[in-house]
Amino acid sequence: MQQPTDLSFKLKQRVAKKLAVLDAKSLIRELPSEFVKSETQHSLASNDYLGLSQCKPLQKILSNLDIPYGFGSSRMLAGDDKGLSQVEIALSHVKQSEFSFLFPTGYQANIGLCQALSNIKESSLKDTAWIVDQKMHMSVRDGMMASGVSKKSIYRVDTCDFEQVEKIFEELSSSHKILMTESIFSMSGKRAPIDSLLKLCERNGDLLVVDEAHSIGCFGKRGEGLVSHDYHPLLITVNPCGKAVSLQGAFVSGPSWFRDVILNYSRSFIYSTGISPFMAKAIETTFEWIKENQSHLKSLSDVTRYFHDRCNLHYFGKDHIVYIPFQNTDLASQAKDKLRACGFETPLIRFPTVSINEPGLRVSLRGDMNQEFLDELIRVFNDCKI
Numbered sequence: 001m002q003q004p005t006d007l008s009f010k011l012k013q014r015v016a017k018k019l020a021v022l023d024a025k026s027l028i029r030e031l032p033s034e035f036v037k038s039e040t041q042h043s044l045a046s047n048d049y050l051g052l053s054q055c056k057p058l059q060k061i062l063s064n065l066d067i068p069y070g071f072g073s074s075r076m077l078a079g080d081d082k083g084l085s086q087v088e089i090a091l092s093h094v095k096q097s098e099f100s101f102l103f104p105t106g107y108q109a110n111i112g113l114c115q116a117l118s119n120i121k122e123s124s125l126k127d128t129a130w131i132v133d134q135k136m137h138m139s140v141r142d143g144m145m146a147s148g149v150s151k152k153s154i155y156r157v158d159t160c161d162f163e164q165v166e167k168i169f170e171e172l173s174s175s176h177k178i179l180m181t182e183s184i185f186s187m188s189g190k191r192a193p194i195d196s197l198l199k200l201c202e203r204n205g206d207l208l209v210v211d212e213a214h215s216i217g218c219f220g221k222r223g224e225g226l227v228s229h230d231y232h233p234l235l236i237t238v239n240p241c242g243k244a245v246s247l248q249g250a251f252v253s254g255p256s257w258f259r260d261v262i263l264n265y266s267r268s269f270i271y272s273t274g275i276s277p278f279m280a281k282a283i284e285t286t287f288e289w290i291k292e293n294q295s296h297l298k299s300l301s302d303v304t305r306y307f308h309d310r311c312n313l314h315y316f317g318k319d320h321i322v323y324i325p326f327q328n329t330d331l332a333s334q335a336k337d338k339l340r341a342c343g344f345e346t347p348l349i350r351f352p353t354v355s356i357n358e359p360g361l362r363v364s365l366r367g368d369m370n371q372e373f374l375d376e377l378i379r380v381f382n383d384c385k386i
């Protein structure tokens, strides 16, 4: 019954109705309770692929950086900060690109990138075809919406299937095309065939955009990821630093002609406080650390090989992301409980993060997993009939 003193009663009722619909579909979200770390309980959720958040010598260097934490305004208002620009030059060296721009998060970077891309048009957005992987991160999907890209201009494809992409390029030969993919897909662990996709774009001067969230820091001598530009004029990358780089923020790298497009049309850059100078310097320092301490990259590649050579479960992914698919969310949830009982906590992935018929469990392998840990993980996966 309505409490006269509860002014929010009607609102709460509406919200309860909405949430009940999600609950009925097993789609309700809760912030997971803090995972209790112990000798016998292990989380497989962290994307700290190189284990850098636990690397004491690096953490000590970062905590001694004498740099301001806050920026205090948009970079467009306060005038630019030399420190930030210098970090961006260093990041361009990492990616072999002509420019890099730092954003406070990868989500914001993708929103701003779509806003910029949607402005490379003749007179209307309609002359551009957006060929976007069907598993692309939500920030790109939200970015296209925020940029007014019409659904009719968006073609969802599996970019890991080159023939499918080539076919659609032929069908749309007259339009200006933007092809968007991830180098390693967050929710399948698959790699996109970047070199072939880039060659396809070169045929007609179309753009390739690659989100390197799950490969930046993990590959290449400089930790550059799977895509190093070599100053390519048609290639743009988004490089979120919250995963292997183990910090926060992201940088977009690309050819110089695109720099002014971001500066003039990326509303998430223009109308947002600049990234913390401290965080920016920490990102640069971490890339230097990765370059000078190649053992982190080697450990991750050793762990990955060890796991794939021994695990017999049906899953996707050949790198450090392993995705175990299920027919429905309830089955995935049961498997999650079984693994929890064996001491492993695995995130349950479901709609709308993935399509409704592709729920699954996602496992991140990390370079700091030792052999004993891996043997136990592989034993549980092989024995536990999930």
Ligand SMILES: Cc1ncc(COP(=O)(O)O)c(C=O)c1O
Binding pocket: 105, 106, 107, 108, 110, 137, 139, 182, 186, 211, 213, 214, 240, 241, 242, 248, 249, 250
């Ligand atoms: C592929 C991809 N792009 C972008 C992002 C967003 O990055 P951030 O966490 O820095 O906002 C993520 C994060 O989950 C991601 O997986």
